[in-house]
Amino acid sequence: MNHSSQDDRKILSESLSGSSKASETLVRKFSNLVYQSVQYTLMTKHISFNKQDVEDLHNTIFLSLFENKCKKLRQYQGKNGCSPASWIRMIAVRTVLDHLRKKGVDAIAWQQRRINLEALPELKCDEFEPVGQIEKARQVRLLQDGIQKLRPREQMFIKLHFDHELSIAEVAETMQISICNVYTLKHRVIKRLKSHVDLIVKQEVSTFQKRS
Amino acid sequence: MKTKCPDEEWLADYLEGRLSEKERSHVEEHLAGCEICLERLAVTSRLVQDRDRFELDPVSNEVTEAAVRLVTSRTAITQDSLMEKLKGSVSKIGSAISDVLCPNQGHGWQPAPVRGSKTVVSDDFVCLNVSFEEIETEIEIEKTGSSNAHIRVKPHKAGKYRRVLRITLKQGKREVASYLLDGLYVLFEDIPFGHYSISLAKKGVPFGTYIFEVKGSHRETGRGKR
Numbered sequence: 001m002n003h004s005s006q007d008d009r010k011i012l013s014e015s016l017s018g019s020s021k022a023s024e025t026l027v028r029k030f031s032n033l034v035y036q037s038v039q040y041t042l043m044t045k046h047i048s049f050n051k052q053d054v055e056d057l058h059n060t061i062f063l064s065l066f067e068n069k070c071k072k073l074r075q076y077q078g079k080n081g082c083s084p085a086s087w088i089r090m091i092a093v094r095t096v097l098d099h100l101r102k103k104g105v106d107a108i109a110w111q112q113r114r115i116n117l118e119a120l121p122e123l124k125c126d127e128f129e130p131v132g133q134i135e136k137a138r139q140v141r142l143l144q145d146g147i148q149k150l151r152p153r154e155q156m157f158i159k160l161h162f163d164h165e166l167s168i169a170e171v172a173e174t175m176q177i178s179i180c181n182v183y184t185l186k187h188r189v190i191k192r193l194k195s196h197v198d199l200i201v202k203q204e205v206s207t208f209q210k211r212s
Numbered sequence: 213m214k215t216k217c218p219d220e221e222w223l224a225d226y227l228e229g230r231l232s233e234k235e236r237s238h239v240e241e242h243l244a245g246c247e248i249c250l251e252r253l254a255v256t257s258r259l260v261q262d263r264d265r266f267e268l269d270p271v272s273n274e275v276t277e278a279a280v281r282l283v284t285s286r287t288a289i290t291q292d293s294l295m296e297k298l299k300g301s302v303s304k305i306g307s308a309i310s311d312v313l314c315p316n317q318g319h320g321w322q323p324a325p326v327r328g329s330k331t332v333v334s335d336d337f338v339c340l341n342v343s344f345e346e347i348e349t350e351i352e353i354e355k356t357g358s359s360n361a362h363i364r365v366k367p368h369k370a371g372k373y374r375r376v377l378r379i380t381l382k383q384g385k386r387e388v389a390s391y392l393l394d395g396l397y398v399l400f401e402d403i404p405f406g407h408y409s410i411s412l413a414k415k416g417v418p419f420g421t422y423i424f425e426v427k428g429s430h431r432e433t434g435r436g437k438r
Binding site: 023027044062077081086087089097101153164166173 | 219220221223224225226227228229230231236237240241243244245247248250251252253254255256257258259260261262263266268269270271275276278279280282283284
């Protein structure tokens with residue numbers, strides 16, 4: 001742990017002891033981090049905002065740390081070495097996302113954002129010609145069923161990469177694995193999804209042929 | 213089954229690679245099924261990695277100062293409320309203790325009988341025996357003029373209370389004199405006739421108050437007040 005992090009922990013601890021001076025220092029120290037985290041989150045969610053919105057959220061975040069006798073501030077433990085800065089940044093992002101969700105912004109975005117086969121060009125091949133007869137909505141459902149059957153780490157990858165549009169390098173950084181491992185993960189996921197869709201389609205084609 | 217959402221610190225630990233393999237698997241199991249937590253992780257991860265992607269405005273001094281004022285005023289209010297609560301608790305405890313141990317401590321005086329007796333030795337001399345808790349005390353009132361008197365307060369076993377017992381004479385709320393017992397008695401000299409009270413306190417703990425009147429004709433009319 002670096003000196004800065006140790007200093008931050010000391011400030012946080014003194015704030016909890018009721019020192020107004022330490023509380024003041026804490027706000028000054030993390031004010032820019034919180035302010036820019038708010039801006040970034042709003043931008044990355046493609047939300048239009050003005051300075052007042054950012055200031056309101058900035059103040060809300062600091063108040064949330066100190067309200068109810070510093071209930072939130074007391075939750076910081078840092079037992080694995082998490083720095084107060086990393087913790088506060090995560091709180092800032094969470095607060096903004098929760099705020100947007102409460103306003104219904106994100107709910108709409110989620111409805112619009114669905115994984116479809118076009119997002120997975122690798123899945124498009126000759127073997128899938130019969131799928132062309134199936135409606136697009138059905139393809140999506142098939143794919144989602146397939147995703148549900150993947151392992152947690154594979155599900156995480158596919159959601160981060162296709163849903164949240166993180167690059168392979170960003171996924172690697174987020175999941176703390178090498179870029180090479182992310183490519184392996186991607187290859188495995190696509191293979192498993194293809195197998196799943198292939199199996200279902202074959203079963204349905206067979207059922208259809210028997211009926212006719 | 214969806215597991216409990218990890219807190220911010222746990223997510224930060226995941227993002228910055230501080231969890232064991234087992235802990236990571238546990239978090240990933242949750243993230244795979246929780247869109248809300250996954251979104252928090254994805255946005256924070258991007259923020260850490262490529263915050264230069266956007267031109268972010270730095271915070272202005274005004275915004276920081278406004279937040280400082282908000283937080284410090286809140287801290288001050290919390291501290292004040294804490295002090296008020298603390299005072300309230302201390303007062304309650306004090307009251308409870310005084311109810312049990314020191315009936316006279318607390319708010320306002322409540323008239324109550326005080327054990328004692330009056331002996332008129334002569335027209336100019338009256339002797340009272342008053343009991344302040346366990347301290348049996350003799351109060352002698354001796355007329356020294358047409359409108360003045362000496363008041364002598366003599367606790368029994370005075371040696372036991374030497375330099376620890378404070379005897380105070382008051383007229384209404386005004387303190388006339390107050391002495392620490394340093395002998396066999398405390399003497400209040402040439403006190404004008406009128407209504408008075410005598411209080412005994414040991415190391416700050418009151419033992420009781422006796423109110424009385426010194427008059428020219430009957431010299432003294434006493435009644436206990438605790």
